[in-house]
Amino acid sequence: MQNAILGLDIGTSSTKAILFDLSGRELALAQQAYPLSTPRAGWAxxxxxxxxxxxxxxxxxxxxxxxxxxxxxxxxxxTQSGSLIAAQSDGTPLAPMITWLDSRAEGIVQRWRAAGLEEDVRRSSGWQLQSGLSLPSIAWLKEFRPDIFNAADRFLGVHDFLAGRLTGEFAVDLSGGAEMQLLDISTGQWSQTLRALVGVGPAQLSRLIPAGQVIAPITAEVSRLTGLTPETPLISGGHDQTCAALALGLLNPGQLMLATGTAWV
Structure with missing residues (x-):
């Protein structure tokens, strides 16, 4: 019996799975596409x-x-990061996912800039204000879709949404949490200040877990649906571009990665 490890890339245009042996040699590849919807100008x-x-x-x-x-x-x-899923407590989505390509919250971003909030948000989150991240997307739901905002038990990204489906445990790595623009990068915890800005409680955000740690084993139902061995562990990964930078060996200040992908071209 040959042992192998499985890497899953959940991008904006498709899911990709690559199976490796323990020396890093590629053994098998699979891919499945899904669409991006643009129902209005600026929406994705x-x-x-x-x-x-x-x-x-x-x-x-x-x-x-x-x-x-x-x-x-x-x-x-x-996974792709920054995208937002408003969900019930069991992870059932309440609305389509607002992706990182979406700019519907640009008006809110401009108001926050005019109010002088950008530097405080950047200092805490590490990100400049920009539409497409979860923080302004949540604010947009609160202002324009209060029915969804008030019904949401969880605000999820792709990583923790799928972790919840695979294992029953809603957890997100620090790079994925950072791209929600709700993480305090100085503490590695959810920011009380940023949560207060959009009215999100701590119980509405997933457990933060460092990359490389076991989230939980897959459920019996996932094993049945996929053929994976029961109790296969899911390991916390990261934002897809962060993982790509690590794979390229970008570990020191002054190193740069230039990346593009299907969603950008």
Missing amino acids: EQDPEQVWQALLATLRQIVKRAGKGRRILAMSLA
């Missing part, structure tokens, strides 16, 4: 359920291609 949405079904299909493909002679020891997620 995705259906979280389509992303989930694409992930399940990708996992089934990779298990089939792995064959019976290989055992998947663990898997990890690298």
Whole structure:
């Protein structure tokens, strides 16, 4: 029996799964696309359920291609970040996902800038104010869709949404949390100040977990739906571009990565 590890890339245009042996040699690859919807000018949405079904299909493909002679020891997620899913307590989405490409909250961003909030937000979160991150997207829901905002038990990104579906545990790594623009980068915890800006309680945000730690094993239902071995552990990963920078060996100040992708061209 050959041991293997599984990397999952949940991007803006597709899910991708790559199976590696323990020396890093690629063994199998699978991919499943899903659409991006632009119902209005400046809006860019995705259906979280389509992303989930694409992930399940990708996992089934990779298990089939792995064959019976290989055992998947663990898997990890690298995902798009900044996108927002307002959800019920069990992770059921209440509305389409507002993606990182969405600019509907630009008016709110401009108001915050005019009010002199940008430097405080940047100092705490590490990000300049910009539409497409979760912080202004939550503010947009609060102002223009209070029905969704008030019904939301959770505000999730792609990483913690899928972690919840795979394991029952809603957890997000620090790079994914940072891209929500709700993380205090000096403490590595959710920022009380930024939460207060948009009226989000601590229980509405997922557990923060460092990259490389076990979130939880997959559920029996996910094992049944995909063919993965029961109790396969899900390891906390990171924002896709952060993971790409690490893979390229960018570890020191002054190093630069130039990246593009399907969603940018």
